[in-house]
Amino acid sequence: MTTSRTFAVIPAAGMGKRMGASINKQYLQLAGMPIVARTISVFENAPCIDGILLVTPADEIPYCREHVVDAYGFRKVVDIVPGGKERQNSVMNGLRALQGRMGEHDVVLIHDGVRPLISPELLQESIAVARACDGALVAVPAKDTIKTVRDGFVIATPDRETLWQAQTPQAFRFGVIYAAHLAAEQEGFTGTDDASLIERRGGAVRIVRGDYRNIKITTPEDIVLAEAFLAGSGQNGAL
């Protein structure tokens, strides 16, 4: 019997434009540690994760290797590969780099490099769900009333009971997500998350109820929020 392996692809190849900082946002300090290092540390310390594939802008690979991977001694990071124009392209580069290492039924978790507050429990739950269907999507119920707007006018108010906010990780059997990414690439489809590439092919993606603290660090106030959450959980020190 072959043992099942679980890898994480961490896309961190965005430009962080909405943060407006002088350095790329994943290297900004969050309670004394670069954001992306804090994210990787959750996966590094989780026994359910066998390896990590990191994706960064091509010209940041040496910096990231020295100041993140080597500086914090992340032994599970098997490679750092260059990202692409959109998040989807970056994830696909990561999946391609994992191809030789993973069997069709091994599980891959895809997690934003700038969501450092993910809990180990949600990693485990996502992996278990991904083994049983086509995909596991960590999400939280929408708290606000959401409007559909066109040209400044509301055209619909979708029933809030049906609306969830997608987070990451999103977990899949490798063969399923690789095929979905390949099809999207060939058909010129770009989605804003990985689960949507499975959904458009009729696959079954199951919700894993997430945590409102698992925020994506996007704009400056998110740093303040994330530091408050870390202080509240007693995890505000550097590793």
Ligand SMILES: Nc1ccn([C@@H]2O[C@H](COP(=O)(O)OP(=O)(O)OP(=O)(O)O)[C@@H](O)[C@H]2O)c(=O)n1
């Ligand atoms: N071409 C891209 C774009 C995004 N990402 C990654 O996808 C995650 C979510 O993206 P987002 O927070 O929107 O980051 P940016 O694209 O960097 O932000 P902005 O749109 O403000 O430039 C981040 O970890 C980001 O680094 C990526 O790997 N490759």
Ligand SMILES: C[C@](O)(CO)[C@H](O)COP(=O)(O)O
């Ligand atoms: C995948 C994601 O985290 C789900 O919320 C998110 O869509 C990625 O952010 P982006 O700003 O759309 O790149």
